[in-house]
Every structure is written in structure tokens, then in C-alpha cells.
Amino acid sequence: xxxxxxxxxxxxxxxxxxxxxxxxxxxxxxxxxxxxxxxxxxxxxxxxxxxxxxxxxxxxxxxxxxxxxxxxxxxxxxxxxxxxxxxxxxxxxxxxxxxxxxxxxxxxxxxxxxxxxxxxxxxxxxxxxxxxxxxxxxxxxxxxxxxxxxxxxxxxxxxxxxxxxxxxxxxxxxxxxxxxxxxxxxxxxxxxxxxxxxxxxxxxxxxxxxxxxxxxxxxxxxxxxxxxxxxxxxxxxxxxxxxxxxxxxxxxxxxxxxxxxxxxxxxxxxxxxxxxxxxxxxxxxxxxxxxxxxxxxxx
Ligand code: ADP
Ligand code: MG
Numbered sequence: 091x092x093x094x095x096x097x098x099x100x101x102x103x104x105x106x107x108x109x110x111x112x113x114x115x116x117x118x119x120x121x122x123x124x125x126x127x128x129x130x131x132x133x134x135x136x137x138x139x140x141x142x143x144x145x146x147x148x149x150x151x152x153x154x155x156x157x158x159x160x161x162x163x164x165x166x167x168x169x170x171x172x173x174x175x176x177x178x179x180x181x182x183x184x185x186x187x188x189x190x191x192x193x194x195x196x197x198x199x200x201x202x203x204x205x206x207x208x209x210x211x212x213x214x215x216x217x218x219x220x221x222x223x224x225x226x227x228x229x230x231x232x233x234x235x236x237x238x239x240x241x242x243x244x245x246x247x248x249x250x251x252x253x254x255x256x257x258x259x260x261x262x263x264x265x266x267x268x269x270x271x272x273x274x275x276x277x278x279x280x281x282x283x284x285x286x287x288x289x290x291x292x293x294x295x296x297x298x299x300x301x302x303x304x305x306x307x308x309x310x311x312x313x314x315x316x317x318x319x320x321x322x323x324x325x326x327x328x329x330x331x332x333x334x335x336x337x338x339x340x341x342x343x344x345x346x347x348x349x350x351x352x353x354x355x356x357x358x359x360x361x362x363x364x365x366x367x368x369x370x371x372x373x374x375x376x377x378x379x380x381x382x383x384x385x386x387x388x389x
Pocket of ligand 1: 097100111112113114115116173174204206207209
């Protein structure tokens, strides 16, 4: 299939009027009164973010989902996306169809529309990038910079699932659930509205809980204290035991956020608090963990 056959394959995914059926140079989106546009982008590279023989429908779905996770963490609702893709010549028509199947499946699940993109061929590995657009009530997006001293630090679900999931996908541990969890994360779009109402600062957990919590602290000019013993784990995480490893692994796609002192959301777990200073304190058994063991910056 040539570039035009490929774009024909994509056209049914571009169902919104703004996309002009992929028959124009650009999508035209009217500004939406009382709303802000929230925009995020992620790219994936074969051999780095997925394996050459990974099914491409799952690769496409994960690409959408990691972007959805960013949009949800801002308290916004995803609407549409642009797709840039560089296809290696050796990829078959079946591969291309599988990729489109994945896009179609998750577009339907998440109420998305394709707005446009670009397609090139490459002598290198498959590279794809999605730019996700979402809407949030004007001025209400939750950034990383709003944490205040006294706020609680919270996380929306079990931590270390992505890291254990990678081990499962590699066959290093036996768990079908975790392998699926790694290939197909579940972005917390279900919590976008409550995060928007409650959170003073928020980030999705993509690089690791401690890294993402420390980014909230840095952006807010405060210090985050994380009590490792309170970090929620799945049964597999509990069995693994090494909480520091789980909290520095990435790809969880839960949301870490701060909330005012009195807040007690029943949809999240309190894992620490915001104090004066800067950076991050990690406690295990009530004692600080040495920061040299928090090697996430080198990931
Ligand atoms: P141009 O030559 O002006 O860059 P193209 O021929 O690349 O235009 O694209 C034609 C149409 O197809 C445009 O609407 C563009 O957004 C769309 N398109 C091309 N590649 C993709 C893609 N990977 N995903 C979505 N839309 C695409
Ligand atoms: Mg053009």
C-alpha cells in the first residue's frame, strides 16, 4: 500500500467535521468559548518503547492511552488527536491495518476523533507520535505548580504495575494480568473531573511515582514527603516487596496529586504530604531513604 492507500485507511477515523475527511491541508477547529485547549504529545520508537514483534494494534492503543493519561491528569477531557508516523519499508499491509484497528478500537472506547497528521517512510525503526487535544473549563486545568505546604499527597491506584508489567511482558515473572497491564495501561480518565475539582497540583505517573511527585514539588517550590509504607500495591506488588523499586519504576499511568489538608477522597490513597523546602523526602519504616538510591533521573 502506498501513502494514499494508507491515508484512505485512516479517513473513516477522521469522522469529525473539523478534520475535513483528511482531504484538506489542515484541520480547522473553531475556538470554544469558556474552555481551554489542553495539548500533549508522546512519541514511541520501535526497539525503545515497544518490541519489533509487538502486535501493532496494541502499540497504537498504548500510544493513545499514554497521551490520554496526560490529559486526564490535567483534569481535562480528551477530544481528538493528530498522528505522525514513519513506516519502515519492510512493514506489511497487515501491520498497517493492525495499527489502524488499534486506533479505531480505542477511539471508540475513549470518544476520540482523528484530526490529521503526517506520514513518511523511513530506513530506520517504526516511529509514531500522537498529539492529543482536550478541553477543560477555562482556567481550571490542574498544573504541577499548585502544591502548597500542608497539602496531602495522594495517588489514584496501585504503584509498580508498569514496572512489574514489563517484567511479565519479558517473561521474567509469570502474570498475564501484569503483561496486559503493561501493553495496555488504563489511563484514569474516569477521575479527570474529581481531580479538577479537588487537586491543587497533579501529574500522571509515567516516569515513576517518586520522579513524578518530585516534579510536582519542584514546580511548586515546596518539598514532598512520601511515606513508602503507605504506597498502595497490588497483591503482586506486595509479593514483590521492594517498595522502592516499585515507586521508581514507570508506566503506571495512575495520577499523583496534592489536595488541601482536610480533603479525604475515597478514590485515592494518601501517601505523604507537602512540607516547606524543596525536593523530596522518602521515608521507609519512618526513616529517610538515602537519596542516592533514587536513581530515576538516569532512566
Ligand atoms: P501535505 O502534503 O499537505 O502534508 P498530506 O498529503 O501529507 O498533506 O496529507 C493529506 C491529508 O492526510 C491531511 O489532511 C493530513 O492531515 C492527513 N494525514 C496524512 N498522514 C496522516 C496520518 N498519519 N494520520 C492522520 N492524518 C494524516
Ligand atoms: Mg498540504
